[in-house]
Amino acid sequence: MALTYSVRIWGIRNRPSKSAPFQLRWLVGDQTHQQPFQTKTLADGRRAELMSAVREGEQFDTVTGLPVSELRKLSSPTWFTHACAYALMKWPTAAAKHRASIAESMTAVTSVLVTSSKGAPNPKTLRSALSSWAFQMVRQESGELTARMDAETPPADIAQALEWVATHSVQVADVPDSDQLRRALAAISRRLDGKRAADNTIRRKRMVLSNALRYAVERDLLATNPLGRIDWAPPQTDDEVDFQYVPGPVLARGLLEAVRASGARGEQLHAFFGCLYYAAMRPSEVAALTKKDCKLPASGWGELVLRGSRPEVGSGWTDDGRSYEDRGLKRRARRSTRSVPIPPILVALLRLHLQLYGVSEDGRLFRAARGGRVRSTEYCGVWDAAREKALSADEVETLLADVPYSLRHAGVSLWIKAGVDPVEVARRAGHTPAVLWKFYAKILRGQQQASNSMIDDALASPDHPQQG
Structure with missing residues (x-):
């Protein structure tokens, strides 16, 4: 040309x-x-x-x-063809969770960017065909990546759904049309039950859509990214933690005790939940914790040297077919570490855990009942039982400590209220100071009065020159 x-x-x-x-x-x-x-x-x-x-x-x-x-x-290809190409392009460098997010977003958009609904397959079948066959990649014997639908023979209903969407998908050149874009934006704003999706979900899916359109520009399929000219703004989100649902120190300890008292599996995961609270770790970081990462003296404070995480994700999104992925620490370089001092109470919990249960073959402290990574369904089940024991009937129906991650919020909140320097809090929790302020602004603002008082005391000190 x-x-x-x-x-x-x-x-x-x-x-x-x-x-x-x-x-x-x-x-x-x-x-x-x-x-x-x-x-x-x-x-x-x-x-x-x-x-x-x-x-x-x-x-x-x-x-x-x-x-x-x-x-x-x-020469414009269909949106379905382009979306498949985009998912394939992103796959090699994307984390497993991001791969799944791309597939989820592209499925929602591609399902509605069609020329007609005549003969459309069952929505559930269409979603499965797109998410698990068109936008999920596998590696062939030659080592080359390809869509699963091109490497395996799908079931008949899946094959029919893929054929239908390939035939009825709009051209990429038609996507900038206002009606088409608004149809796509409406799709990413809804849950499967038709209700409005969470604000963060909408923003995440819109970002994937925007990136797919940018890739169309890169491939010279579109002149510009058309999203910017649509009078539609992603919802404003308030990422600040809602502290009315974060357990305080007394309730946090009560929940940990309820975990221990919930049965044999609760006893085995007691220290797991202790890491979430006393070290403010993420569940994926606790899942990756090994014995060599732990410095557990007989008395006094210890230390955990965190080296990575094991986020849980479906086996279809990982390179090795496991249900989790070995990753570096969040927001850090691949091989960086994070040192977290831990109080004597957590030192004792971990020492007891090692004494009673030892470690897995690869040296990790926590494992599933049948071996392997501790699954979220497993520890969330223990947590739900603990809430039933530790909370009142009315509180159980609320969002108070509704997920194990609440313990991490509780741990960070405790450090801030104790007067720990926010920069050090951010370092221990694996945040940047900016992210810490974003999530914990309410508590940090509450500490300003105490800080002002300390400055007043310093200014009133005899060692400070007074202005005449």
């Missing part, structure tokens, strides 16, 4: 033809192009289209004589 701005469009001329007596001629570079028409009105209309492209500063293709916008339209 050779493009140029050198375009000259001549007037309409007559020619000796009964079927198409009018002819439009134009010059692109040094190539002459012509097009016959049955009526002068049609010829004038076409000439006006070409003139408009020239006025808008479009380049023309010397081979076809067409403006870039028309050429792009003629």
Whole structure:
């Protein structure tokens, strides 16, 4: 394709033809192009289209004589084809959870960017076909990545759904249309039950959609990313922790005791939950904790040197088929570590855990009942039972300490209220100071009065020169 701005469009001329007596001629570079028409009105209309492209500063293709916008339209793939290409492009460098997020977002969008609903498959079947077959990649024996639908033979209903969406998907060139984009934005804003999705979910899916459109620009399928011209703003989110549902120190200790008292599995996971509270660790970090990471003296404070995490995700999204992924620490370089001093009570919990249960074959402290990584379904089940014991019937129906992650929020809150420097709190928790302020601003603002009092005391000190 050779493009140029050198375009000259001549007037309409007559020619000796009964079927198409009018002819439009134009010059692109040094190539002459012509097009016959049955009526002068049609010829004038076409000439006006070409003139408009020239006025808008479009380049023309010397081979076809067409403006870039028309050429792009003629060669435009379907959105389904492009979405598959985007998922494949992102797969090698994306974390397993991000791969799943891309598939989820592209499934929602691709399901609605269709030319017709006639003969559409069952929505559940279509979602499964897109998410688990079109947007999930596998590695062939040659080592090359490809979509699962191209490497395996899908069930008949899945194959039919894939054929339908491939046939009915709109062209990428048509996606910038306002109606199409609003249809896509509406799809990412809804849950499967039709209710509004969470604000963070909408923002995350919109980001994936925007990135897919940017990739279309990169591939010269679109001139610009069209999302910016749509009068639709992602919802504003308040990421600050709602502290009315974060357990205080007394309740946190009560919940930990309820975990221990919930049965044999609770006893085995007691120290797991202790790490969430006393070290403010993420569950994925606790799952990756090994014996060599622990410095557990017979008395006094100890230390955990965190080296990585094991976030849980479906086996179809990992490179090795496991249900989790070995990752570095969140927001840190792959091989970086984070040192977390731990109080004597957690030291004792971990020493007792090692004494009673030892470690797994790879040296990790915590494992599932049948071996392997501790699954979220397993520790969440223990947590639900502990809430039933530690909370009142009315409190159980609220969001108070509704998930194990509440213990991490409780731990960070305790450090802030104890007067620990926020920079040190952020370091121990694996946050940046900016992120700490984003999530814990209410508590940090509450500490300002105490800080002001300390500054007043310092200013009133005899060692501080007083202004005369």
